[in-house]
Amino acid sequence: MRELFHDLRYGWRMLQKTPGLTTLIVMMIAIGVGANSAVFSIFAATLLRPLPYDKPSELVHLNGSRKQGSFQEQPFSYPNFADIRDRNQVFSSMGAYSGTTAILSSKDGAQQVLTPVASAGFFETLGVKPILGNTFRIGDELGQSAPVVMLTYGGWQRYFGGSPDVAGKTMALDGELSTVIGVLPQGFQFGPSQSGDIWQSMRVKEWKARRNAFWLNPVARLRAGVNSQQAQAGISALASQLEQQYPDDNAGIGVQLVSLDEKLVGSIRPVLQLLMATVAFVLLITCANVAGLLLARSAPRQKEISIRVALGARRGRILRQMLTESVLLALLGGTVGTMAAVWLVPAIIRLIPQVELAAMPSLQNLHVNPGVLAFSLGLSCLTGILFGIMPALQILKPDLRQELQDAGRSSVGSGHHSFRNILVVSEVALAVVLLVGAGLMLRSLQQVLNQDPGFDTSNLLTLGLALPEKAYTDGPKQQEFQRRLLKEIQALPGVKSVAAVSIVPLSGSGNTSRFDVEGHPKATGGEEYEASTPTVTSNYFEVMRIPLKAGRFFGDQDKLKSNSVLVNQALADQVFHGQNPVGKRINFTYTSESNLHEIVGVVGNENVDRLDARMQPIVYDTFEQSPNTYFSLVVRTHQLPETLANTVEKKVHEIDSQVAVSNVASMAQIIGDSPTMVLRAYPAYLLAGFAGTALLLAVLGIYGLLAYSVVQRKRELGLRLALGAEPRDLRRLVVANGVKLTLLGAAFGIACAFGVARLISSLLFGVTSTDAWTFTGVCFLLIFATLPATCIPAFRATRVDPMESLRCE
Secondary structure: OHHHHHHHHHHHHHHHHOHHHHHHHHHHHHHHHHHHHHHHHHHHHHHHOOOOOOOHHHEEEEEEEEOOOOOOEEOEOHHHHHHHHHHOOOEEEEEEEEOOEEEEEEOOEEEEEEOOEEOOOHHHHHOOOOOEEOOOOHHHHOOOOOOEEEEOHHHHHHHHOOOOOOOOOEEEEOOEEEEEEEEOOOOOOOOOOOOOOEEEEOOOHHHHHOOOOOOEEEEEEEOOOOOHHHHHHHHHHHHHHHHHHOHHHHOOEEEEEEEHHHHHHOOOHHHHHHHHHHHHHHHHHHHHHHHHHHHHHHHHHHHHHHHHHHOOOOHHHHHHHHHHHHHHHHHHHHHHHHHHHHHHHHHHHHOOOHHHHOOOHHHOOOOOOHHHHHHHHHHHHHHHHHHHHHHHHHOOOOOHHHHHHHHHOOOOOHHHHHHHHHHHHHHHHHHHHHHHHHHHHHHHHHHHHOOOOOOOOOOEEEEEEEOOOOOOOOHHHHHHHHHHHHHHHHOOOOEEEEEEEOOOOOOOOOOEEEEEEOOEOHHHOOOOEEEEOOEEOOOHHHHHOOOEEEEOOOOOOOOOOOOEEEEEHHHHHHHHOOOOOOOOEEEEOOOOOOOEEEEEEEEOOOOOOOOOOOOOOEEEEEOOOOOOOEEEEEEEEOOOHHHHHHHHHHHHHHHOOOOEEEEEEEHHHHHHOOHHHHHHHHHHHHHHHHHHHHHHHHHHHHHHHHHHHHHHOHHHHHHHHHOOOOHHHHHHHHHHHHHHHHHHHHHHHHHHHHHHHHHOHHHOOOOOOOOHHHHHHHHHHHHHHHHHHHHHHHHHHOOOOHHHHHHHO
């Protein structure tokens, strides 16, 4: 311990002798450790921290699966859920949830809020106990009592001020009083779309017998002694029984089990793993750079070390002293890096759109915790050993005579140059790998943004509306309000046109329905299809600028119960295989009665889901035929849509103040805040930032090596000038060395990048892992970036004084 304190004091004095170099090294280490600590904080909170439920490893999520059709993963119907819940032998408990919204009426007006629904047993399955009151019961689910709700801790504080006697109080949801029966514990959150403050009890009503209406998401807890493979086998067998028992509704439908953790964070896992690998590469480049700087710093001490070894000093003792200095440097840099991470973590999280951040409670109010501090400390020590061990070994070579001669002549042995060359080549190679990865991600993002969504996204304002059902009890009232609203908004200054739709395109929400074609019913062997089913006003396609491909648009002849529909080109291609579908009739199978609709036209494909998804089949209905209390407006404007948002919302409330307005956004905002952009733009920009940092470090490494080489070869260069060499010859000599190292690093980097690119191929869209534009662009960027790093030392080489070199000789 005494020797350790001595080494620390000695190391600190040595660092103080070169303050500039020490500061540079500390800042480089801070970059590497800070980036790793920040990303590790997010990685640990999202992927390493267990779900905040009781024994989360026992929890599984059930997904319905179809062998055919465009929508191969789907929720459950209530009868299928109930049968599996009651008949399975592999789960100890089971519940279900579904996302929905409701109109909350209060003295401050009406607002549309998220109100996810849950079945009896849902919270018990998760192991979540209310801090006040009770959870839902089977009687609530079957409608044997008045509507009941549970509040999250935040909802309890927000709506009732944390009143301890909240149980028994009521809330007006969709014009009906619902009784509060319990409060969930603080911090409870579930699912990517279940961030509401109010949980409603499931009320199956007419859904109780609707086996072909798919809307529930089951969650189950494995029985003791049952693993996931056994559970999958048992549930698959039960699904086969249900398929045989109910062939009309369950044909081709299976069940797939995934861990609840995978369901909730599986989509973000590859992105965070990529970012962790990226910052690890940045740290390796930092270590290589610092190792090179330490090697340069150790050259003036070569004579000192050689003399100490010659006088009998143990090499292990000297190695420990030098490693102590390296670790001391690393701890200083790690301290600064951790302080930077404290700022960097919230800065990175602020880049996540609020809509998505609300679905990730583990990231909300995230900060650098003791676990991250321990990680940073260990990482700093490891970093110090990594970048300190090789320079220390280099100056403890056994050829003391040669080292003393080199030290006395103020030169550096060939081993030092070889080692520094290897470090620089490694830096360049790692930087190239990161640049290729970032380039592929950015190219992929560009391809997504260049996707044609099938409609004009410019100057488009959207907002959701919910009419109070007590006031708008029937279709004629709903239609009259909608007609008046569209007419008055159309008259607003700055509004070009306006229409209504039940599903805002690219919002990632909506519903699907299954259907077959007249003459080919499923019962006689025909194939059943599935499509998104938005409801629109007749002018919707004109407002959205969606072209007509065949037949006609909706018109005045399409009145209530006329059963006319439009389909998109994707459905026409999938179902009718090149034939003209106009005049054909389809039958929706969600009821046992015949529900025939005639196709009167085919329109262009519109992306209702997300930009990076293939076009799905769509069947359009009209509000004239199917009025609803929930719909959205799409407003085409002459100016920036955001400037008209308040005006349009004000007009809605002038007509009826009890209409709830929600999700007011331009189409550009919808695209920017979509999960697609979060999973593509967010990691692409971060990866590009880290890759740029890696490139900067690599360029600094090349510059440092060449500048150091010029200083160490000062006498040699002077002698060359004295013997008649031209300045351009010296410049060529230095530049050639830099170009050689750059090309070697680029070659190794490109070779490695081909392998790494294949690992991230699942994150790419519209770009192959061997995209020539990306690899070519990285090479040009590398040449452009390293040009100053080679030219500046080259020009300095020509400023050597030949007379000074001759005097030294």
